[in-house]
Structures are given as structure tokens and as C-alpha cells.
Amino acid sequence: MSIFDYFRTAKKDTASIAKERLQIIVAHERSQRNQPDYLPKLQQELIAVIRKYIDIDQDQVDIQLDQNDDCSVLELNITLPELHERH
Amino acid sequence: MAKIIVVTSGKGGVGKTTTSAAISSGLALRGHKTVVIDFDIGLRNLDIIMNCERRVVYDFVNVINKEARLNQALIKDKRADNLYILPASQTRDKDALSKEGVEQVLEELAKDGFEYIICDSPAGIEHGAFMALYFADMAIVVANPEVSSVRDSDRILGILQSKSRRAEQGERVEEYLLITRYSPERVAKGEMLGVGDVEEILATKLLGVIPESESVLKASNQGIPVIHDQESNAGKAYSDAVSRLLGDNVEHRFVTIQNKGLLQRLFGRSA
Numbered sequence: 001m002s003i004f005d006y007f008r009t010a011k012k013d014t015a016s017i018a019k020e021r022l023q024i025i026v027a028h029e030r031s032q033r034n035q036p037d038y039l040p041k042l043q044q045e046l047i048a049v050i051r052k053y054i055d056i057d058q059d060q061v062d063i064q065l066d067q068n069d070d071c072s073v074l075e076l077n078i079t080l081p082e083l084h085e086r087h
Numbered sequence: 088m089a090k091i092i093v094v095t096s097g098k099g100g101v102g103k104t105t106t107s108a109a110i111s112s113g114l115a116l117r118g119h120k121t122v123v124i125d126f127d128i129g130l131r132n133l134d135i136i137m138n139c140e141r142r143v144v145y146d147f148v149n150v151i152n153k154e155a156r157l158n159q160a161l162i163k164d165k166r167a168d169n170l171y172i173l174p175a176s177q178t179r180d181k182d183a184l185s186k187e188g189v190e191q192v193l194e195e196l197a198k199d200g201f202e203y204i205i206c207d208s209p210a211g212i213e214h215g216a217f218m219a220l221y222f223a224d225m226a227i228v229v230a231n232p233e234v235s236s237v238r239d240s241d242r243i244l245g246i247l248q249s250k251s252r253r254a255e256q257g258e259r260v261e262e263y264l265l266i267t268r269y270s271p272e273r274v275a276k277g278e279m280l281g282v283g284d285v286e287e288i289l290a291t292k293l294l295g296v297i298p299e300s301e302s303v304l305k306a307s308n309q310g311i312p313v314i315h316d317q318e319s320n321a322g323k324a325y326s327d328a329v330s331r332l333l334g335d336n337v338e339h340r341f342v343t344i345q346n347k348g349l350l351q352r353l354f355g356r357s358a
């Protein structure tokens with residue numbers, strides 16, 4: 001088997017890649033869809049506060065509002081950078 | 088009662104106008120009094136596809152602004168007896184469509200006995216696209232089998248479900264998915280999303296699959312909606328979609344690779 005054959009079989013066809021990307025994009029957008037308008041701003045301000053202490057990127061903060069039957073839960077997920085990068 | 092159907096997509100260039108022309112012609116050919124409205128203010132091209140561009144005197148915005156009566160602006164189609172076209176204006180600003188104005192025109196059309204009102208939406212999710220979908224009872228969401236188009240279709244579905252008049256009244260717009268420019272050959276090669284993939288992601292009832300077809304350009308060159316070309320696969324597929332719209336249970340064609348006939352193979356031509 002030549003090296004070219006190897007790449008050909010190892011590579012996923014582009015339609016499957018498209019489908020996987022779409023599933024992720026669509027799931028993400030749907031989860032944001034019925035969120036209140038203040039959420040993006042809240043996220044910005046939270047990031048600003050966190051950055052005072054930890055060096056993080058925009059995409060390391062995920063904020064979500066989940067509606068349950070009788071209450072809403074504001075969920076905040078922050079992925080911290082590698083330990084040695086911390087201030 | 089008139090049924091208002093929006094043909095929408097979010098993304099531009101996916102086949103909304105082609106579809107609006109085909110579906111409205113198809114409904115009219117089956118005896119239903121139908122009007123097709125171009126909501127693409129400033130970029131009208133439905134009149135070109137329907138070959139009535141030289142008969143446009145007044146347009147949708149003139150009617151809304153009471154500069155013309157509705158029956159002065161409606162253009163009778165020369166091919167299908169029961170079909171009328173309400174053209175978009177060419178130059179005015181796109182905010183010319185007010186909600187009240189659009190509603191009045193739709194109500195008058197319903198009073199005039201139109202059974203189907205087809206709204207050809209502009210691209211995007213801005214004012215014009217919103218006006219086209221706001222009053223809809225039914226939506227035909229046109230998607231091409233590619234990532235950005237399917238993503239935009241999902242957004243439009245979200246808007247239909249939250250911002251349309253029906254949604255505001257706690258009802259649902261009846262949603263259908265129409266996949267256009269489909270190429271079973273490319274799907275088989277793993278180069279294009281399949282019907283099942285798109286259906287699964289959008290979770291919406293499939294109205295039809297229109298194959299990528301040279302006959303669409305030929306039809307638009309001549310200003311004849313492609314549904315009149317019943318030799319072509321695209322024309323047949325649009326006919327099937329009209330049948331499903333009217334409640335018939337028709338099997339989907341042109342979704343798998345077709346065996347070419349001997350003559351076609353010899354001359355290497357495809358439909």
C-alpha cells in the first residue's frame with residue numbers, strides 16, 4: 001500500500017465532515033436561540049471580571065440558561081488554561 | 088380561505104425564486120387561483136423568471152402606498168390561467184414594506200378569492216425576509232445540501248417558530264423542507280450531504296428533492312417556470328412537490344442515481 005492509498009482511506013469523506021460540523025453548529029445555535037437578550041452582554045462582563053485574575057479566551061467561557069419547570073438555572077462553564085499558564 | 092405560503096431560506100441563491108415560480112405555476116395549472124408575490128424589494132427577479140418584466144406597470148409598494156389599486160398591479164400569467172404575479176418594486180428602499188401594508192394587501196387578495204398566496208422571500212433574516220414570512224400559514228424552507236445553507240435554514244425555522252404571527256398566537260406555521268440542487272452522484276461519492284442527513288438535522292417534513300438540472304437555467308433563460316418542462320427531472324420533481332402540497336402521497340424520485348438510457352449513454356447527455 002502506497003502512502004497515497006493510506007491517506008485516501010484514512011480521510012473521511014467530506015460529506016460526513018459536513019454533517020458532523022452541522023450537527024455541532026445547529027445544536028449550539030439552538031441552545032442560544034431562546035436565551036434572553038442580556039445574556040451575551042452578561043457573558044462579556046463576566047469575561048472581563050475573570051480576566052482580572054486568569055488569562056482566558058472568549059471561547060473558554062460558556063454561559064447557558066436552562067429553563068426547568070419551576071426555576072431557571074444559569075450555568076457558567078469556564079475552561080481554565082493549563083496550570084503553568086496561570087498568573 | 089386563502090393559504091399563505093412563504094418560500095424562504097435565509098441564504099441567497101439557493102432556489103427560492105425558481106421554487107416560487109414553479110410551485111405557484113403548478114398550483115395554478117391544477118386549477119387553484121394563485122398569486123405569487125415578490126418580496127425582494129430592490130432586487131426583483133421573479134418577473135424575469137415568469138417572463139412578465141415588460142408588463143410591470145405598478146408594483147407591491149405602489150399598492151401598499153395606495154398609489155395604485157391591487158388589480159392594476161397584478162399581472163396575469165400568460166401560461167397558467169389562474170395565476171397572477173405581484174411584482175416587487177425596483178428602486179425603493181426596502182423598509183417600504185410595512186406590516187400593516189402587507190397585511191392589507193394579503194387580506195384583499197384573500198377577499199378576491201385567491202386560494203394560494205405564495206410569498207417569494209428575499210435572502211437574509213432582515214426586514215424583507217421577516218415581512219415575507221410573518222403572515223405565513225405554511226413555509227417552504229429551501230435548502231441546498233451544504234453546510235451554510237442548512238445552517239441558515241435552521242435559523243429561519245427558529246424565526247418561524249418564534250417570531251411569525253402564528254407563533255405569536257401560540258400556533259405553528261406548517262413547515263416543509265425542500266432540498267434543491269441535489270446531485271445523487273455526488274452524494275454517492277461522499278461529496279455532498281444526503282437527503283437523510285439534511286432531514287435528520289433539520290427535523291422537518293420533506294416536501295421534495297429537486298435535482299441539480301441544466302433545465303433550470305434553460306427555463307430561466309426563456310422566462311418559463313421549469314415546472315412547464317415536464318421532460319426535465321427538475322420539472323417533474325416540482326410537480327411531485329405540488330402534489331404533496333395538495334395532500335397526495337407521492338414517492339420521492341431523483342434521490343438515487345438513475346441508470347442512464349442507452350441513447351443518453353451513447354451521447355453522454357444528461358437530462
Ligand SMILES: Nc1ncnc2c1ncn2[C@@H]1O[C@H](COP(=O)(O)OP(=O)(O)O)[C@@H](O)[C@H]1O
Pocket residue numbers: 096098099100101102103104105106210267268269297298299300301303304307321
Ligand atoms: N435545481 C436546480 N438546478 C440547477 N440550477 C438551479 C436549480 N435551482 C436553482 N438554480 C439556479 O440557482 C440560481 C439561484 O436561483 P434562485 O431561484 O434565483 O435563488 P434565490 O431566489 O434563492 O436567490 C439561479 O441561477 C438558478 O438558475
Ligand SMILES: [Mg+2]
Pocket residue numbers: 103104105127132208209
Ligand atoms: Mg430570489
